[in-house]
Amino acid sequence: MWVFLNDRFVPESEAKVSVFDYGFLYGDGLFETFRSYSGKIFALRQHLDRLSISANTLQLKIPHRDILKKRLYETLERNQRQNQLQNQRNDALIRLTVTRGRGGRGFHPDRCTEGSLVITLRPFENPPPDLGRKGADAVIVSTCRISPTGGESCLKSLNFLNNISAKLEADRMGVFEGLFLNQAGFLAEGTISNLFWIKNGVLQTPSPEVPILKGITREIVMTLAKKNEMPVEEGLYPPQNLFDSDEAFLTNSAIELLPLTGVNGKKIGAGQIGPVTRRLQKLFQQALDEYLR
Numbered sequence: 001m002w003v004f005l006n007d008r009f010v011p012e013s014e015a016k017v018s019v020f021d022y023g024f025l026y027g028d029g030l031f032e033t034f035r036s037y038s039g040k041i042f043a044l045r046q047h048l049d050r051l052s053i054s055a056n057t058l059q060l061k062i063p064h065r066d067i068l069k070k071r072l073y074e075t076l077e078r079n080q081r082q083n084q085l086q087n088q089r090n091d092a093l094i095r096l097t098v099t100r101g102r103g104g105r106g107f108h109p110d111r112c113t114e115g116s117l118v119i120t121l122r123p124f125e126n127p128p129p130d131l132g133r134k135g136a137d138a139v140i141v142s143t144c145r146i147s148p149t150g151g152e153s154c155l156k157s158l159n160f161l162n163n164i165s166a167k168l169e170a171d172r173m174g175v176f177e178g179l180f181l182n183q184a185g186f187l188a189e190g191t192i193s194n195l196f197w198i199k200n201g202v203l204q205t206p207s208p209e210v211p212i213l214k215g216i217t218r219e220i221v222m223t224l225a226k227k228n229e230m231p232v233e234e235g236l237y238p239p240q241n242l243f244d245s246d247e248a249f250l251t252n253s254a255i256e257l258l259p260l261t262g263v264n265g266k267k268i269g270a271g272q273i274g275p276v277t278r279r280l281q282k283l284f285q286q287a288l289d290e291y292l293r
Contacts, residue, residue, distance in 0.1 A: 002082065004075045004119040017116055022109065023099025027159035028053050029116075030062075034094040035124065035253045036076055040292040041094065042253065044069060046216045054155040055098070061115055062098045072096060075119045086224075091124035093254055094156065099158070127255060135261030135273055136176035136250065138190065140239055141166040145180035145188035147211040154213045167191040177250060179242075179263065182210050186236045193252045194218035197245035197268070198276045207234040217251040220291065224283045230276075247274025257281045 003015035023029035032047045048065045055062045062068070072094060080090050101115040126132075136273050143166040147154045170178030170191065179195060180188035187206050189195050194215040196205045206212050225232050242248060247271045248260040256278055259273040 001121065002048055002078045004071050004074065004117070006117055009075075009078060012120075014106060015118070015120070017099075017118065018102050021099055021116055022101060022103055022112055022285075023097070023116060023158050026107075028058075028060075028109065029097060029099030029158040029163075030058070030060065031095055031097045031158060032098075034072065034096070036090075036092045036094060037288065037292060038091065039076065039080065041072060041076070042288070043216045043220065043291045044072070044293055046219065050156070050214070050216065051096070051098075054157075057155065058157075060098065060100055063117060068096065071119055073119070075121060079121060085123045085255045092121045093124050094119065094121040095227070097158070120134065122252070127258065131176065131258060137261035138177040138179050138250075138260055138263040139170055139173045139175050139264055140181060140251045141169045141178040143169060143178075143180065145182045145210065145212070154211050156213060163191045166252055176258075177260075181239065183239060184236075186210055187239055187242060188212050189215075190250055193250035193258070195242075195248070195250060197242050197248035197260075198220065198274065199241070199245045201208075201233045201276070202233055203276070203280075204233045204237065204245075207236060210236065215251060215253075217253055218254065220287070221251055221257065221280060221284065224287060225280065228279075228283060242268070245269060247277050249277045249280075257284055 001012045003012055004008045011125050017024060030051060032051050034047055035042045048068060076092060076094060079085060085092050097118040098209050099116040100109055100112040103109060103112040166178040166180060177190040177193060179190050182188050187195060188210045189212040196203060208214050222232050242263060243266060248268045250258045250260050259277050261268055261271050
């Protein structure tokens with residue numbers, strides 16, 4: 001694979017960042033993961049908007065969005081030409097990482113004058129067929145959801161220890177996803193996904209105040225639901241709301257809308273993919289072209 005590193009393309013084996021980079025030393029940086037469909041990047045504007053807002057919050061200097069867009073497509077196209085994606089539609093998952101870069105001796109973020117920019121990608125792989133047919137299982141993990149910045153919305157920062165701890169717990173339980181509660185015991189999100197459920201025709205999801213990451217696919221699903229006159233509620237919900245729901249699903253850029261049919265060994269609703277989830281999946285597929293720019 002070809003990697004874009006700061007100002008040039010390098011082979012994957014030569015892609016190296018300084019051990020003195022603040023991203024490596026302190027997790028001082030941000031990332032975004034994009035999905036491409038047939039050479040077009042999904043929801044590119046929305047991802048770059050979120051990156052810009054997060055960078056302003058951290059006082060992190062990043063290249064202009066037009067430059068980032070150009071570099072993302074150059075990375076995708078270069079790897080496509082080299083037949084690196086190895087799937088029929090050349091679909092990929094692209095990761096853009098920005099850090100504060102190298103600083104002087106000691107802990108002085110203000111002395112970092114030039115940040116690092118890294119763009120990598122890998123071929124997109126569909127989830128196992130059983131997940132699409134039967135839905136995913138999850139557990140509510142013991143690790144509490146903690147915002148890396150203490151604000152109402154989490155950032156996609158390089159400090160991912162909270163998610164890693166929860167993912168390890170879910171892996172030990174042999175399930176697809178681990179679901180967070182916040183310190184007050186309210187439902188938050190998954191380690192790599194946002195959480196939705198349906199009760200009596202109402203689409204419900206945890207509020208950003210919990211805190212959660214305001215996922216791009218999450219926002220698109222809510223927009224599609226509202227456009228199609230489906231009631232949507234955000235709030236602070238205890239786990240029982242999920243267990244009492246009729247159906248549920250998870251979202252992120254890679255899995256799109258993935259049905260969630262079991263939590264903590266208990267069925268959600270009838271334990272199968274529900275009609276509202278199927279409807280939203282269809283609406284999402286119909287709206288794809290609108291977000292491929």
